[in-house]
Amino acid sequence: MNLTLRVWRQKDASSEGQFETYEAQDISPDQSFLEMLDAVNEDLIVAGKAPIAFDHDCREGICGTCSLVIDGRAHGPDSGKTTCSLHMRRFSDGDNIVIEPFRAKAFPVVRDLVTDRSSFDRIIQSGGYISVKTGSAVEANAMPVPKENSDLAMDAAACIGCGACVAACPNASAMLFIGAKVSQMALLPQGQPEREQRVLKMVDTHDAEGFGNCTNEYECMKACPKEIDVANIARLNREYLKATITTRD
Amino acid sequence: MRLIKYAVGSSIGRKQVVALTGLLLVGFLASHLSGNLLILFGPEAFDSYAEFLAAHPLLIPAEIGLAAVFITHIVWGLWVSFQNRAARPDRYEVNENEGGRTPGSATMKYTGVMTLIYLLIHIYTMKIQHVAGTSLWNHAVNWFEIAPYTLFYLFAMVGLGLHLSHGLKSAAQTFGINHPRYTPVIEIVGFVLAVGFGVGFGILPIWSLTVGSQL
Numbered sequence: 001m002n003l004t005l006r007v008w009r010q011k012d013a014s015s016e017g018q019f020e021t022y023e024a025q026d027i028s029p030d031q032s033f034l035e036m037l038d039a040v041n042e043d044l045i046v047a048g049k050a051p052i053a054f055d056h057d058c059r060e061g062i063c064g065t066c067s068l069v070i071d072g073r074a075h076g077p078d079s080g081k082t083t084c085s086l087h088m089r090r091f092s093d094g095d096n097i098v099i100e101p102f103r104a105k106a107f108p109v110v111r112d113l114v115t116d117r118s119s120f121d122r123i124i125q126s127g128g129y130i131s132v133k134t135g136s137a138v139e140a141n142a143m144p145v146p147k148e149n150s151d152l153a154m155d156a157a158a159c160i161g162c163g164a165c166v167a168a169c170p171n172a173s174a175m176l177f178i179g180a181k182v183s184q185m186a187l188l189p190q191g192q193p194e195r196e197q198r199v200l201k202m203v204d205t206h207d208a209e210g211f212g213n214c215t216n217e218y219e220c221m222k223a224c225p226k227e228i229d230v231a232n233i234a235r236l237n238r239e240y241l242k243a244t245i246t247t248r249d
Numbered sequence: 250m251r252l253i254k255y256a257v258g259s260s261i262g263r264k265q266v267v268a269l270t271g272l273l274l275v276g277f278l279a280s281h282l283s284g285n286l287l288i289l290f291g292p293e294a295f296d297s298y299a300e301f302l303a304a305h306p307l308l309i310p311a312e313i314g315l316a317a318v319f320i321t322h323i324v325w326g327l328w329v330s331f332q333n334r335a336a337r338p339d340r341y342e343v344n345e346n347e348g349g350r351t352p353g354s355a356t357m358k359y360t361g362v363m364t365l366i367y368l369l370i371h372i373y374t375m376k377i378q379h380v381a382g383t384s385l386w387n388h389a390v391n392w393f394e395i396a397p398y399t400l401f402y403l404f405a406m407v408g409l410g411l412h413l414s415h416g417l418k419s420a421a422q423t424f425g426i427n428h429p430r431y432t433p434v435i436e437i438v439g440f441v442l443a444v445g446f447g448v449g450f451g452i453l454p455i456w457s458l459t460v461g462s463q464l
Contacts, residue, residue, distance in 0.1 A: 006342075019342065072345030079348070098343045105336050168347045170355075171333035173260070200251075203261055212336030213260040213329045215357060216419040218349030231427040238425030240261045249251055 001027050001093040005040065007052055008100045010109050013116075017109065019098075022052075029089035033076060034059060034066060036088050053112040061085040061225065064160030067167070068113055069100040074164035074223040082162065082225040102163055104172035105210040117163045119209040120177060124161075127201035128181045130190050149187045156183040158226040168223030171212030176220040178202050179232035186239055196243040203240055261423075263329055268420035270322035275417065275442070277315060282449045289456055291464060292386035299385040323365055330358045353415030353443070360412040367405035374398075390461045393454040403451055410447025414440055 003024040010017030024040050031039070034056050041051035057065035066083040070076040076086040091097065099113065107115040157180070165176035182199050185191025191198070214233060221230045255262035284302070287295040302308060353360075379388050393399050417439030421427070426435065 008342075069341060069343075072341060072343035073347060100342055103337055103339050103341055105338055170350070172336035173333070175260075203259055207258070207260045210336060211260075212333040213264055214423075215264075215329070215333070215354065216415075216422045217351075217354045219347040220349070222347035222349045230422070234422050234425045234427030236425075237261055237265070237423055240259075241265060241425065244251055244255045244262065247251055 001029060001088065001091070003027060003036075003091065003094070004096045006096065006098045007113070008109075009052070009112050010101075012111055013108055017112075027088050029087065031088045032059065032084055033068075033070070033086040033088065034084050053110075053114045055114050056084060059084040062160060064162035067102050067115060067117075067162060067164070069102060069167055071098055074102065074167040075162070075225050079222055080225060080227050082160075085225075102167035104163075104166045104212075106172065106174070107163060107166060115163075117161075119211070120161050120163060120174070122209065123174070123178060123202055123205045124181065126205035127194070127198035128178075128185075130185065131194065132190070134190075143189050145188060153184045153187040156180040156187070156228065156232050159184075159224075159228050160226060162225060164223045164225060165220035165228075166211065168219040169212065169214070170217055170219060171215055173212040173214045173220075174206055174209075175214035175233045175236060176224060176228055176230065178206055179230075179234075179236040180228045182239055183232045183235045186235065195239070196247055199236065199239040199243050200247065200249075203236075260329075260332075263325055264423050266325045267322060267329060268423040270318050270325070271416050272420050273318050274322060275413070277318070278446055282446060285453060286449065288386060288389060288453055288461070292384055295386040295389075296384050303381070319368070323361075326358075326361055351415060353411045353413075354419070356408075356411055357415055360408040363405055363408040364412060367401070367408075370401075389453075390457045393457040394462060399454045399458070402454055406447050406451045409450070410443045413443035413446055417442060 005022045005024055006019045007022060008017055009020045022040055022044075024036055025043075027036050027039065034054070037052060037054055044051050055065050055067050057063045059066075061082040061084060064082075066075075068075065068083045070083065070086075075081060075083045077090060078086060101107075101109050101113045102115050102117075104115075106119040107117055110116050159177060159180035161177065163174075163177070166172050166174045169176075182202060185198065186195055216230070216233075218230050221228065256266055257263070284298055287298050374392055375385075375389065379385055393402075418432075418436050421432070421435045421439075426432070
């Protein structure tokens with residue numbers, strides 16, 4: 001199949017970017033979206049031009065490194081899928097495809113389609129951890145966890161931190177991300193000692209990084225490749241209100 | 250310190266301020282609508298209710314409280330809105346919805362501003378312009394006979410309904426209420442109330458122009 005791509009090109013963070021048009025020739029429907037970009041890049045290199053920079057790593061939908069907004073949708077047109085798991089058979093011969101980076105003040109463009117998502121790392125560093133030495137595994141019944149809670153915590157922990165929630169949010173808010181990260185620990189016994197301080201610090205960092213405020217449009221949940229539920233945002237809101245009232249700071 | 254930071258300096262706190270004041274305003278709307286529906290019962294019923302309110306000793310404190318709630322809701326709402334705009338300085342070339350937005354959620358800030366404009370006109374026409382001691386019923390029905398005013402009024406009530414269609418369920422989520430048992434009920438109640446308020450207020454000019462003006 002042959003496609004026409006309009007791709008965002010930007011030399012570096014301080015340069016102005018613009019869209020460039022490229023023809024993607026002889027693309028196999030079995031190629032992934034990133035493999036299609038690889039093929040385009042090979043042609044660009046042969047022609048002596050700079051290849052399109054884009055983030056990628058595992059290419060099997062589990063690492064959260066790939067990104068891209070394809071025809072206005074984070075990780076492309078399918079729900080529950082990362083860009084690396086999107087295949088060209090989803091498109092038709094002759095299609096025009098617009099490819100943009102994730103856009104948010106907290107995700108500045110580094111080059112072309114690569115954005116700096118280290119603001120997520122700083123949110124995690126501010127509270128998204130458990131500071132106890134776990135040692136060897138304890139006896140299974142020493143720490144009872146209700147099945148429902150373990151399921152909900154596992155669902156929240158499926159978040160791969162790709163940032164699609166921010167990209168899809170009309171307000172560039174990262175509430176689904178911190179909702180998932182706060183929930184996975186608030187639901188389990190190991191998360192209890194730092195429960196209060198965690199949510200306060202993570203929300204503070206989220207706000208300081210320049211993410212927007214959630215207005216409950218739920219675009220994040222629909223865009224999330226791991227289909228994280230917005231019930232995690234509700235839990236975050238509860239945890240934050242509770243911690244604000246009970247903290248002795 | 251935490252509480253100030255919560256209400257002023259945190260995203261979730263600011264949202265909860267908007268949600269709480271929004272819910273209080275829904276309570277006001279309910280009492281306002283129930284009072285206004287007395288228009289349908291003729292001038293005596295409506296005017297005696299209006300005079301009772303005007304003479305009530307708690308009217309001024311209630312109005313001050315209501316104004317404070319309105320202003321907080323508007324200022325905090327706009328503040329959140331401007332911040333959200335600033336969180337994405339470079340816009341997308343292609344804007345495609347992922348499937349979560351609703352007509353109500355996507356238009357929240359516009360319907361909010363429209364309701365504010367309506368509110369200012371409403372206070373001017375029905376409160377400042379109304380001469381004490383004369384029939385408020387006559388005053389209101391006369392205004393509804395002015396076509397551009399009534400069209401704007403109906404337009405504003407559709408906006409109010411849209412605003413509430415997202416506002417009520419959004420407020421629940423903002424306070425952390427999201428449960429497989431209750432959320433579907435909250436969504437239905439929110440929708441019914443939004444339609445109820447829109448139709449309830451919208452019926453007033455229609456009734457005034459068809460039945461009321463004949464009385």
